[in-house]
Amino acid sequence: MSYEGFAYVYDFLMKDVPYEKWMQFLREKKEAYRIKENHVLDLGCGTGELSVRLSKEGFEVTGVDLSEDMLMVAQEKAMEERVRLSLFQQDMSELEGLGTFDIITIFCDSINYLPSPTEVKKTFEKVHNHLKEGGLFLFDTHSLYKVKEIFMNQTYAENEDEVSYIWTSYPGDEPDSVDHELTFFVNNENGLYERLDEWHTQRTYPMNQYTSWLEEIGFTVKEVTADFTNEAPNETSERIFFTCVKA
Structure with missing residues (x-):
């Protein structure tokens, strides 16, 4: 999928997206699971909206996206806000060579752009490889509903x-x-x-399918919640959040 040109209207399309709610979700889980360090890998970072916010809060942020155009916009934002981002163009299902991180995120339903179960499972494997022992993997998906x-x-x-x-x-x-x-x-x-x-x-896939893949790879799924709350998903939940730990 090409984002050429699209990167420059993406933020208009996403202008009402509640980025602060993703930020609060990450803050809460970092505190709840006692993650002391601040090295975050933001996969599917897009134009860097969350990456820049994280950096401004003192996180050391590495952003990865498939689109060079998206990353160019992210770099422009980082320069405007006078923060530092390490940005790399990679496919999240082929992730390699970035070291290990305390927290890895795939937010804003970016994982739903992976075309098949194979790519989803490969992505989970790559995340596991790049996460420190006891580190957090946080992501959200569109629900089937x-x-x-x-x-x-x-x-x-x-x-x-x-x-x-x-x-x-x-x-x-x-x-x-x-x-x-x-x-x-x-x-x-x-x-x-x-x-x-x-x-x-x-x-997207059923919640239990995601959980099965994650556990098969070696994650412990600590929480499955919905719609930026701490409540379990129900039949009309729209966005499903997974909180996972590398055991």
Whole structure:
């Protein structure tokens, strides 16, 4: 999947995303599981919104993303905020050579962009290899309910002066997957609108499937919660959070 061009409208699309809730989730789990050190690996870091926030709070942050364009935007943000990020372009399922970390995150449903169970399991293995003993692995996924009942056959749109978009979601080819067709109209410096088309696929799995893969690889799944709360998921939960420890 290419993010060329998309990186520069991504933050507009994500402007209402509650990044502070992910930050609070990480703070709470770090304290609860007594993680003393601050070396964080932010996988699927995108344009660096969470990476920059973590760095500003005193974390030593390494960000990884598949998109060079996304990483360029992340670096620009880091420079503007006068923080340091170590940024690498890698596929999270092929992660290598980055050392070990106290906390590894895959937030904002980034794991749902992996196309198959093979890539998900490979990613869990790579995370395990890069995590210190007793370290935390934190990630979230779309629930089956959200994919099947909220996204499917829905259209979203927004019209503003700088950027407008139409976002339509369709059933994907694989089980429990959804295709997102996005068309952006971006106002360029000449006052004309340029069209940008994107097609993204996300796929999710039952909670017990994720847990089985994690335990098979060597993680202890400490908590499975929903929607930025400490409550267990229910049948209408939309975002599932996993808190795992490398035993």
